[in-house]
Amino acid sequence: MxxxxxxxxxxxxxxxxxxxxxxxxxxxxQAQTQAPAQTDTTPAPAFGQTAxxxxxxxxxxxxxxxxxxxxxxxxxxxxxxxLQVSESADTNGENALGGSSGLESITRVLGALxxxxxxxxxxxxxEYVGGGAFYADPYGVRQLQAAGLxxxxxxxxxxxxxxxAFSYLPDGSFQIGTFGGAPGLGLATAIGMGTxxxxxxxxxxxxxxxxxxxxxxxxxxxxxxxILDAVQAITPRSAITVxxxxxxxxxxxxxxxxxxxxxxxxxxxxxxxxxxxxxLINRHDQLGVVYAFQLFQFPQDTGGQIYIDVINLRYSxxxxxxxxxxxxxxxxxxxxxxxxxYKHWSPxxxxxxxxxxxxxxxxxxxxxxxxxxxxxFAGADVQAARLGYxxxxxxxxxxxxxxxxxxxxxxxxxxFGVPAGSFNDGFASAIVRKHLxxxxxxxxxxxxxxxxxxxxxxxxxxxxxKIAQRQVxxxxxxxxxxxTRIE
Numbered sequence: 001m002x003x004x005x006x007x008x009x010x011x012x013x014x015x016x017x018x019x020x021x022x023x024x025x026x027x028x029x030q031a032q033t034q035a036p037a038q039t040d041t042t043p044a045p046a047f048g049q050t051a052x053x054x055x056x057x058x059x060x061x062x063x064x065x066x067x068x069x070x071x072x073x074x075x076x077x078x079x080x081x082x083l084q085v086s087e088s089a090d091t092n093g094e095n096a097l098g099g100s101s102g103l104e105s106i107t108r109v110l111g112a113l114x115x116x117x118x119x120x121x122x123x124x125x126x127e128y129v130g131g132g133a134f135y136a137d138p139y140g141v142r143q144l145q146a147a148g149l150x151x152x153x154x155x156x157x158x159x160x161x162x163x164x165a166f167s168y169l170p171d172g173s174f175q176i177g178t179f180g181g182a183p184g185l186g187l188a189t190a191i192g193m194g195t196x197x198x199x200x201x202x203x204x205x206x207x208x209x210x211x212x213x214x215x216x217x218x219x220x221x222x223x224x225x226x227i228l229d230a231v232q233a234i235t236p237r238s239a240i241t242v243x244x245x246x247x248x249x250x251x252x253x254x255x256x257x258x259x260x261x262x263x264x265x266x267x268x269x270x271x272x273x274x275x276x277x278x279x280l281i282n283r284h285d286q287l288g289v290v291y292a293f294q295l296f297q298f299p300q301d302t303g304g305q306i307y308i309d310v311i312n313l314r315y316s317x318x319x320x321x322x323x324x325x326x327x328x329x330x331x332x333x334x335x336x337x338x339x340x341x342y343k344h345w346s347p348x349x350x351x352x353x354x355x356x357x358x359x360x361x362x363x364x365x366x367x368x369x370x371x372x373x374x375x376x377f378a379g380a381d382v383q384a385a386r387l388g389y390x391x392x393x394x395x396x397x398x399x400x401x402x403x404x405x406x407x408x409x410x411x412x413x414x415x416f417g418v419p420a421g422s423f424n425d426g427f428a429s430a431i432v433r434k435h436l437x438x439x440x441x442x443x444x445x446x447x448x449x450x451x452x453x454x455x456x457x458x459x460x461x462x463x464x465x466k467i468a469q470r471q472v473x474x475x476x477x478x479x480x481x482x483x484t485r486i487e
Contacts (some may be wrong), residue, residue: 010199019249053239053280054158054231060347061316061403062276062288063241064161064229066352067324075118076484082112082183084131086443091469093135096217097457098465108476109135110144112184117486123152127187133170135218140452143219148188158232158239166224179474180431180445181400203312203328203369216451216459216468218263220252237280241290245272249448265375266417271295274315288314290328294370297380304337304378306412310348322355332371336379336412345382346370360391370411376418380408393432398432420453439481445474 003415052058059065092105117124129146145168152161165188168440182188212299251265251361258384276290289311297304312330332348335341352363365386373380384406391399405426429447435441451468457465 025403032473051235052283053233053278055233057320058283058286058318059230060173060239060241060278060288061286061314061326062274062278062290063231064163064227064243064431065319066326067318067354077117077486079486080185080480080483082480083113083114084108084110084183084476084478086177086180086474088474090151091471094218095468095470097216097459097463097468104136107133108144108179110183112182112188113463114185114187121154122438123150125150125187127184129182129184129188142220143307144169146182150187160230162226162228164224164226168220168221168222170218179447179472180476181433181442183480203348203367216463222250222252224248239278241278242270246270248376249372252330257340264417266298266373266378268372268375270295272321284317284319286314286316289296290314296372296379298372305334306334306370309333312348312350314447322356324352326350326352332370334411360389363388371408373410373417374408376420377408377413378417383407396435398433398435400433402429403427417460418453418457420455420457423451423453425449425451438445439479441478441480443476443478447472447474
């Protein structure tokens with residue numbers, strides 16, 4: 001009897017103790033949930049869950065990704081083809097200096113193929129755009145080729161991304177997607193329609209393979225830019241970023257070069273290595289600092305090498321889905337060969353504003369940086385501004401507007417290249433698109449551009465003068481069938 005009472009007492013004590021421990025655990029859990037965020041000392045959670053500094057809607061300010069105002073992201077794997085046919089009336093189809101050559105008709109046929117493959121911790125996106133531009137004699141048919149790749153791998157506290165953009169174009173002043181927009185999803189033609197420059201990184205890194213504004217004459221050019229960048233969170237609020245990129249621009253104008261050294265466009269290579277630190281002040285604001293080294297290389301007789309060291313302080317303010325502001329500025333130290341070594345300090349800056357107003361979106365950018373010179377110079381100090389606007393006009397209509405201007409100043413004298421001290425380039429374009437069911441779109445576009453040197457230059461087969469002005473009106477139709485799922 002005594003043993004039974006003792007056993008009952010022990011069971012009662014164990015029951016009460018268990019209930020007490022359960023209640024204590026529940027109370028502790030609630031207290032931890034209600035505690036301020038700064039008391040949490042656990043490691044940063046996995047990417048895509050709740051890690052603030054790795055949030056794709058507000059990525060590290062020193063990285064190459066920028067916040068997107070489009071909150072609807074795709075997570076399905078598919079293959080998507082597209083085809084576009086357009087007809088342009090061009091006032092200067094030869095893109096020559098010294099005035100227009102009369103109204104010409106140019107037909108373009110472009111096809112695109114997009115691949116998107118998603119895995120739990122990796123993404124792979126690939127796009128190819130290719131076709132031809134049918135000019136009047138003596139140019140005949142010119143091919144247009146572009147390809148873009150983006151591969152992302154994530155781990156618990158970071159990610160690494162490989163990006164590559166390749167293009168082979170017959171004309172530098174108008175890129176492959178500027179006559180009315182390119183078919184496809186836009187990976188290979190990232191300059192887009194009415195969206196301004198995209199991507200983070202150093203000032204000018206989006207224009208590293210020769211620039212998106214400049215060019216004269218029908219001179220085929222091959223450009224490629226490859227960038228590998230990584231982000232690693234070190235606390236839930238802080239991250240380090242590193243990136244390395246290489247780009248080159250090659251111009252196929254040997255017929256011009258035979259006329260003299262100043263008739264040639266200059267080939268160039270560019271190497272960029274950068275590292276940065278980002279800190280999340282609160283859910284909307286970030287501060288960061290980034291250091292970068294850049295090397296520009298030209299054939300020795302045309303300019304040799306330029307060495308650049310850059311330090312930028314950065315600030316970003318982001319309201320998810322509505323506003324993104326990034327401000328970056330700092331000193332730049334340049335060392336170059338110009339009949340001897342020359343060193344000087346200059347500012348480097350970049351400001352990007354993205355703003356959504358209802359269904360409309362606005363993008364404004366300003367950059368001050370050093371470029372490879374767009375083939376005209378062996379290096380140039382550049383100031384570039386761009387404004388893009390997009391807006392739906394009803395249920396089946398869309399409008400895209402784009403304005404851009406650059407001022408380019410020569411930074412070293414060379415025996416080759418354009419014998420001018422500076423040039424500026426500007427453009428304005430507007431595109432209206434009409435959705436015709438699920439698989440077709442019709443569009444109409446207008447674009448004006450003007451390139452002006454500070455003095456009269458002779459570019460051989462590309463003409464003689466100070467100004468190359470061009471106006472183009474385009475109409476076209478685009479076919480993009482329903483994507484094919486590959487899951």
